[in-house]
Amino acid sequence: MALGQPSRDATPKWVYYFAAGDSEGRADMSDLLGGKGANLAEMANLGLPVPPGFTITTEVCGLYYRNQRALPDGLVPQVEQALERIGKETGFSFGDENNPLLVAVRSGGRASMPGMMDTILNLGLNDKTVQGLARNSNDERFAYDSYRRFIQMYGDVVLGVDHAVFEDILDNFKNLNGFSFDTELGAGEWREVIALYKAAIEDSGSAPFPQDTNAQLWGAIGAVFGSWQNNRAVTYRRLHAIPDSWGTAVNVQAMVFGNMGDTSATGVAFTRNPSTGANEIYGEYLINAQGEDVVAGIRTPHTLTIKARTEAEDPNPSLEEQLPQAFKELKQIFAALEARYRDMQDIEFTIQNGKVWMLQTRSGKRTAEAAVKIAVDLAAAGVIGRDEAVLRVDPSSFTQLLHPTIDPSAEMDLLTSGLPASPGAASGEIVFSSDEAERQRQQGRAVILVRTETSPEDIHGMHAAAGILTARGGMTSHAAVVARGMGVPCVSGAGAIRINEQAATLSVGKRVLKAGDIVTIDGATGRVYVGEVPMRQPQLSGDFASLIGWADAAGGLAVRANADTPKDARQARTFGAQGIGLCRTEHMFFDAERILAMREMICATNEAGRKSALARILPVQRADFVELFEIMGELPVTIRLLDPPLHEFLPRHERELEAVAAQLKMPLDKLKARVDELSEFNPMLGLRGSRLAIRYPEITEMQARAIFEAAIEAGKRLDVTVEPEIMIPLIAYRREYDILAGVIRNTADTIEKEAGIKLAYKLGTMIELPRACLRAGDLADGADGADFFSFGTNDMTQTALGLSRDDAAPILSAYATQGIYDADPFASIDQEGVGELVRIGVERGREKKPEIKIGICGEHGGDPDSITFFHSAGFDYVSCSPFRVPVARLAAAQAAIRTKLKA
Numbered sequence: 034m035a036l037g038q039p040s041r042d043a044t045p046k047w048v049y050y051f052a053a054g055d056s057e058g059r060a061d062m063s064d065l066l067g068g069k070g071a072n073l074a075e076m077a078n079l080g081l082p083v084p085p086g087f088t089i090t091t092e093v094c095g096l097y098y099r100n101q102r103a104l105p106d107g108l109v110p111q112v113e114q115a116l117e118r119i120g121k122e123t124g125f126s127f128g129d130e131n132n133p134l135l136v137a138v139r140s141g142g143r144a145s146m147p148g149m150m151d152t153i154l155n156l157g158l159n160d161k162t163v164q165g166l167a168r169n170s171n172d173e174r175f176a177y178d179s180y181r182r183f184i185q186m187y188g189d190v191v192l193g194v195d196h197a198v199f200e201d202i203l204d205n206f207k208n209l210n211g212f213s214f215d216t217e218l219g220a221g222e223w224r225e226v227i228a229l230y231k232a233a234i235e236d237s238g239s240a241p242f243p244q245d246t247n248a249q250l251w252g253a254i255g256a257v258f259g260s261w262q263n264n265r266a267v268t269y270r271r272l273h274a275i276p277d278s279w280g281t282a283v284n285v286q287a288m289v290f291g292n293m294g295d296t297s298a299t300g301v302a303f304t305r306n307p308s309t310g311a312n313e314i315y316g317e318y319l320i321n322a323q324g325e326d327v328v329a330g331i332r333t334p335h336t337l338t339i340k341a342r343t344e345a346e347d348p349n350p351s352l353e354e355q356l357p358q359a360f361k362e363l364k365q366i367f368a369a370l371e372a373r374y375r376d377m378q379d380i381e382f383t384i385q386n387g388k389v390w391m392l393q394t395r396s397g398k399r400t401a402e403a404a405v406k407i408a409v410d411l412a413a414a415g416v417i418g419r420d421e422a423v424l425r426v427d428p429s430s431f432t433q434l435l436h437p438t439i440d441p442s443a444e445m446d447l448l449t450s451g452l453p454a455s456p457g458a459a460s461g462e463i464v465f466s467s468d469e470a471e472r473q474r475q476q477g478r479a480v481i482l483v484r485t486e487t488s489p490e491d492i493h494g495m496h497a498a499a500g501i502l503t504a505r506g507g508m509t510s511h512a513a514v515v516a517r518g519m520g521v522p523c524v525s526g527a528g529a530i531r532i533n534e535q536a537a538t539l540s541v542g543k544r545v546l547k548a549g550d551i552v553t554i555d556g557a558t559g560r561v562y563v564g565e566v567p568m569r570q571p572q573l574s575g576d577f578a579s580l581i582g583w584a585d586a587a588g589g590l591a592v593r594a595n596a597d598t599p600k601d602a603r604q605a606r607t608f609g610a611q612g613i614g615l616c617r618t619e620h621m622f623f624d625a626e627r628i629l630a631m632r633e634m635i636c637a638t639n640e641a642g643r644k645s646a647l648a649r650i651l652p653v654q655r656a657d658f659v660e661l662f663e664i665m666g667e668l669p670v671t672i673r674l675l676d677p678p679l680h681e682f683l684p685r686h687e688r689e690l691e692a693v694a695a696q697l698k699m700p701l702d703k704l705k706a707r708v709d710e711l712s713e714f715n716p717m718l719g720l721r722g723s724r725l726a727i728r729y730p731e732i733t734e735m736q737a738r739a740i741f742e743a744a745i746e747a748g749k750r751l752d753v754t755v756e757p758e759i760m761i762p763l764i765a766y767r768r769e770y771d772i773l774a775g776v777i778r779n780t781a782d783t784i785e786k787e788a789g790i791k792l793a794y795k796l797g798t799m800i801e802l803p804r805a806c807l808r809a810g811d812l813a814d815g816a817d818g819a820d821f822f823s824f825g826t827n828d829m830t831q832t833a834l835g836l837s838r839d840d841a842a843p844i845l846s847a848y849a850t851q852g853i854y855d856a857d858p859f860a861s862i863d864q865e866g867v868g869e870l871v872r873i874g875v876e877r878g879r880e881k882k883p884e885i886k887i888g889i890c891g892e893h894g895g896d897p898d899s900i901t902f903f904h905s906a907g908f909d910y911v912s913c914s915p916f917r918v919p920v921a922r923l924a925a926a927q928a929a930i931r932t933k934l935k936a
Contacts, residue, residue, distance in 0.1 A: 044107030047093050048115050051077045052085035052122050060374075065090050067282030069141030072394050079373060081366055081391050085122040086136070086286030087115035089254065091143065094280030097258045104255065112250075115285070123287050128246040132169065133162035135179070135288040138253040140260060142281040145395055149269045150281060151190040151260040153253045154323060155183035155288060159244040167220070175293050177223035178215075182323060184230045184242055187249065191256040192239040202229045216321060250285075257283045271849055274856060274898075289390040291383040292323050298356060298384040299324050302337055304367045305377040307399040308441065310406025310576075314338050314367060316380075318352045324381065324392070359384045370394050375416050376425070377407050400441075401430035409576040412583075419583040420930045426580060428897040428924040432456035432557055434577060435608070435916050436522065437568040439555050446563040448552065449541045451502070451527030452842070453559040455516035456916065459500030460553040460565040463546060465534050467494020474498070481552055483539055485532050495521065500554045502561060504530040522556035526842050581609065584922055589929030590903065591910035592921040593669070595890060599657070602664040604915040609922060612669035614823065614912020615760075615890035616661065618654065618736060619677040627653060629696050635683065636697065636707045640731060647735040654736060658743030662755045669758055671823060671890070671912075673799060674736050674773075676722040676762040683708050718832075722763025722799075723773055730776050737780040741792055745784075756793040760823055764798040767811040770819065799890070801825030803833055806874035813882040822878055823912070824871055826891035826899075830858050833867045859892065862899040872906050879907075888912055897924035904928035 049057040049066055051074040058066045058074030066074065070088030077083045089112070096105045116134075120126045125134035135157040140150035158166065158180045167176035188194040203215070206226055212218055218226070234242050243249050260266060261281045270277060291299030300318030305311060317334035335349045336342040337360070342351040353360045363382060366389070370378045379397030383390045399407065404426045412422040436457025439445070461479035464470045473480045474497035482498035484491060486505040495501055501516050501523040516523035531540045537548040546552065546563070553566040593614030594605030602613060619631075630653075634646035661670055684693045690708070694701040726733040737759065744755040761773050774796050781792050797819045798805070798812055805812065806829075812819050831838055838859050848854045854863075862868055878885050888910040893899035895917030903911055904925065913921050 044111070045092070046111075047090050047105070047108055048087050048111040049074065049090065050085075050087045050115050050118055051083065052118075053077050053083055054080055058088065063143050064279075065092065065282075067091055067141030067143060067284070068145055068395055069139065069393055070282045070284050073284065073286070075373070076370070076391050076394060079369065081369070082389055083391050084287040084289050085119045086284060087112070087119070088141070089283040089285070091280040091282050094258050094261060094282070095278070097255075098262075098280075102255070102259065104251070104258075112254075112285075119287050125287075127157055127250075128162070129165065130161040131165045133157055133165050135162075135166070136250070137284075137286050137288055138250070138257055139284045139286070140257050140281045141284050142261070142275070143279045144273070144275045145398070146266060146269050146273075146275070147398070149260075149266040150263070151257050153183070153186045153190055153256070155179045156187070156249050156253055157246050157288075158183045159246060159249075161244075162246070170293065172293060173220035174218075174223065175290070177220045177227065178218070178292060179290070179323075181223050181227050181230060184227060184234075187253065188230065188234050188239070188242065190260070191252045192234060192237075192242070194234055194237045194239055198233050198237070199230055202226065202233060254283050254285070257281070276855075277852065286392075289383045289385045289392075290323070291319070291385065292321050293386055294321055296356065296384070296387045297321055298352065298359075300334070300337065300352065300382055300384075302363070302367065302380045302382065303377060303397045304371045304380070305397075305403070305407055307377070307379075307397050307403050310377075310399065310403035310410070312410065313340070314364065315341070320355065324383070356384060356387065359387060359389050362389045366391065372416075375411065377403075401426070401432075401434050404430060405434070405576045405580050409579050420587060420933075422580060423584045423587060423923065423926050424930060426923060428900075428920045428927065431920045431923060432916065434571050434573065435919060436556070437570050438557065439553070440567040440569050443567045445553075445566055448544065448546075448561045448563050449527050449529045450561065451524040451530075451559045453555075453557055454525040455501075455521060455523035456557040457500075457522035458553065458555045458557070458566070458568055459522045460551060460568070461499040462549050462551055463539065464494075464498075465532065465537055465539075465548060467491040467497070469548075470494035471497040481554060483530075483532065500524075500556070502527060502530070502552070502554055504528060504532055516556075522554055524554045524556055524559050524561055527559075527561060528842075581919060581922060584926035585609070587926040587930050589925035589927075590900065590908055590921075592918055592925055593671075593888070593890075593910050593912040594915045594918050595894075595912050596661070596915060599660040599664060601915055602661050605918060606664065608915055608918040610668075610915065610918045611910070612671075613661065613665060614669075614671050614888050614894070614910060616670065616672045618673060618675050629693070632684070632693055633697050634732075636699070636704060638707065640729075643729060644731055647731060651735050651739055654739035655743045655746075658740055658757075659747050659750075662743060662747035662757070663750060666751060667753050667755075669756070671758040671760050671797075671821075671888075672736075672740055673760045673762050673890075674722075674726060675732055676799075677725075683712075723761055723769045724763065726761075726773050726776075727769060730773075733773055733776045734780050737777045738784065741781055741784045741794070744792065744794070745788055745790060754793050756795065758795045758797060758821060760797050760799050760821075762799040762825070763801060763828075764812065765802045765804045765808075767808070767814075767818075770798055770812055771817070774817065795820040795886075797821035797823060797886075799823050799825045800874050801828035801832070803829070803870055806870040807877075809874040810877040810881045813878040813885050815881075818882060819878075819885065821886040821888065822874065824874065824887075824889045824891065826862055826867060826871070826889060826893045827859065829870065829891075830863065830867050833870060834858060834863070856898070861896050862893045862902055864902050868902055868906070871903075875906055875908070886910075895921050897927070900924040901928045901931075904932070 056074040056077040058071055060071050060075035063071040066088045073083055116127050120134050125132050127134040135155050138153045138156055163176050163180045167173040185199040189196040231242050291297045298318050298320045299322050300316055302316030306313055306315045314337055316337045318337055319334050336345055336347055337352045339351050339353050376396045378394045381393040383392060408422040408425040411417045412419050439458045461481040463483050464473060464480045465483055470480050470482045471493050479499040481500045481502055482494050483502045486503050503525045504527055529541050539546050551565050553562040591611045593612040594610035595615040596602040596605050596613045597617050630646050630649045634643050637643040684690045694704045740757050744757050748755040764770050785792055800822045845857055875887055887908050889903050890912040894911040895913030900911055900921060911921055
């Protein structure tokens with residue numbers, strides 16, 4: 034039988050009741066009851082004071098959408114029966130004019146989606162039941178305040194009248210009548226506002242506000258299910274990889290009232306500080322209010338504890354002082370809930386006439402700093418084990434700990450947003466050229482380099498800048514890749530920016546900033562702010578060191594770093610890299626002083642010209658390799674032979690062409706002709722990698738000599754045997770590999786004779802083309818086959834999907850909106866497509882050579898979900914940018930722990 038479909042014999046159970054000591058659900062039923070429903074049932078099972086209610090399951094949500102937004106037959110009697118049980122428990126009756134039961138209708142998905150879906154409070158009020166509520170409570174003002182709240186929420190959520198319409202009515206009414214706060218309005222004033230609200234609903238063209246309480250209930254249930262597909266919920270799910278198929282539950286619960294006077298209150302509490310992880314109650318409350326008053330900011334809430342009030346210098350009394358008995362009871366409940374769930378809890382509560390009621394508990398969202406501290410503290414206290422502590426921390430959040438971050442309490446003036454290309458935050462003066470960035474840096478000033486897009490010409494400016502902001506480019510664009518390798522914060526693809534280099538201005542809409550103005554970029558979120566925003570510096574000792582140590586002890590994939598320079602290598606070692614998995618030799622030549630020799634080599638029209646340029650490149654490469662080998666010691670270093678799309682090195686603009694021609698002492702027209710000759714329609718699929726090396730084998734010969742001579746020199750200095758791993762890029766055919774491996778081996782033989790020493794080295798290939806995956810057995814076969822594979826999944830994603838990463842942003846945005854991609858395939862590997870090619874490559878390679886070493890060195894090597902996939906595919910290591918190494922170490926450990934738990 035399909036999930037949620039009626040059987041022929043009976044209607045499935047779609048409604049689960051809960052009340053203190055009498056619940057049909059449990060905490061482990063969140064898939065069916067949603068997180069909120071499961072936790073309400075669990076709190077009731079613990080005997081905590083939970084208003085009685087029921088949960089309509091997530092299965093009904095699926096049926097609702099499959100039935101074109103119609104609720105299934107058979108649900109009505111189950112809901113009616115549950116409503117009767119609530120009435121018996123509370124002593125009230127739904128729709129009774131004299132003794133009305135009021136309910137709250139709330140969403141509750143499997144995963145927490147705070148504020149993304151809809152809630153309706155005080156349901157069951159109409160022109161008659163409000164009078165019964167007034168009599169029973171002996172508080173007419175409270176009754177009509179509750180009624181106006183209900184009309185406002187119902188009008189917005191169910192009838193589709195903009196929330197602002199009601200706010201405008203209320204604000205105008207207060208202004209005309211001299212009121213400053215909602216609490217100043219009495220019952221008479223609220224009756225006038227209610228009349229205005231009803232008129233506004235009718236004027237909007239909507240259906241009238243319903244007086245039938247059953248119509249209210251079913252309208253609300255349908256609207257909450259409908260909110261699963263509202264824009265903000267859809268966007269939130271996309272950003273947090275929550276499947277659309279999960280759906281939401283609906284929770285219907287007896288109302289309790291925090292707006293019944295000075296002995297009533299509502300609040301939100303965390304059992305620990307969600308910013309720091311400190312073991313202290315953290316939260317806010319309001320006297321004489323309902324929950325939306327806290328959330329919507331209608332009134333300024335106050336602190337829960339005396340300690341927090343003192344630290345905040347809040348003149349208003351804390352809950353601990355205002356309602357001490359209720360606070361004491363809450364404190365005991367908080368401790369019980371944290372003990373039950375073994376984690377920090379985010380709790381909503383209401384106090385009605387001094388009585389405490391619990392409305393929700395869930396594992397609270399927290400900063401990375403807090404997540405680490407809480408996990409380590411709980412493990413130290415024996416509440417959880419070390420492996421579980423490792424599993425408690427989101428690896429992606431580790432990036433917050435490795436770079437300066439924006440102080441979340443700071444005031445911020447948002448200018449625009451782009452892609453979070455390289456984590457960290459930075460403030461500085463706007464500059465529009467790399468030369469200017471370098472000049473400003475030499476004067477000791479922090480700058481943000483703003484470019485439409487970056488190129489290798491900008492490397493010196495990128496190095497000098499505190500941060501980089503581009504109007505174009507994706508997560509794997511030049512700016513993004515280079516910035517991550519440098520550890521420089523970067524926001525790329527901020528498409529709303531318009532740059533006028535001649536006027537030295539950037540504009541977003543009507544806002545115009547000029548060179549020298551200060552901006553702050555947040556590379557973790559992609560946001561750009563005007564002015565200098567306060568930062569917090571990273572702390573990587575203490576709890577962080579404990580947790581990452583436990584992660585390493587759990588085993589799993591080795592983690593190497595992508596490091597092209599000595600600076601990268603040192604940073605990688607600082608973050609615990611177990612070697613270099615990718616040294617991109619072409620990146621060594623982006624430096625302004627080196628790029629000329631590379632250009633001379635590329636633009637040379639004969640072998641003699643190329644060899645002349647290569648002779649000047651050789652000592653530079655050798656010196657870099659010596660330093661890399663010395664920094665890494667006996668750890669493995671994988672060096673990828675030259676793999677530049679030639680357009681990255683060729684001058685493009687007239688001014689650049691003139692400068693290069695002068696440097697090369699080449700006639701300008703001759704240089705232009707050579708550049709035109711080398712230009713390609715699609716350089717990423719052109720003369721690069723093995724194709725360039727086969728055409729010009731002297732390049733491979735030079736690089737091999739530089740590597741081997743550096744290995745000999747570094748080995749002597751360190752008194753160890755340095756065994757480089759040499760990687761041949763962009764291989765599709767075994768014959769390509771054999772030709773270039775032959776050049777490398779011949780060079781090694783020559784150097785062994787020259788130096789009188791036996792070299793140790795490994796030869797392998799970068800697997801980045803679909804054909805290489807399919808023919809991986811050929812590439813690994815035999816003693817002369819590849820010793821290792823390193824998957825380059827950036828290019829493999831491009832070639833498998835036919836999608837250029839530099840032009841992908843608008844396509845991916847449209848596809849994400851349509852639900853075609855669950856995640857950006859350049860950020861997290863497409864497991865069903867590209868991943869299938871990877872698995873084929875691994876299996877066929879190991880069929881021929883079981884001992885072959887297999888790694889990944891694309892951007893996916895630092896993505897936690899991708900690392901889980903690589904673990905399952907049988908990889909030996911992942912390699913990522915230095916600042917992603919701790920993320921990868923934690924993700925690799927989690928994959929290993931989960932595998933162990935399943936065994």
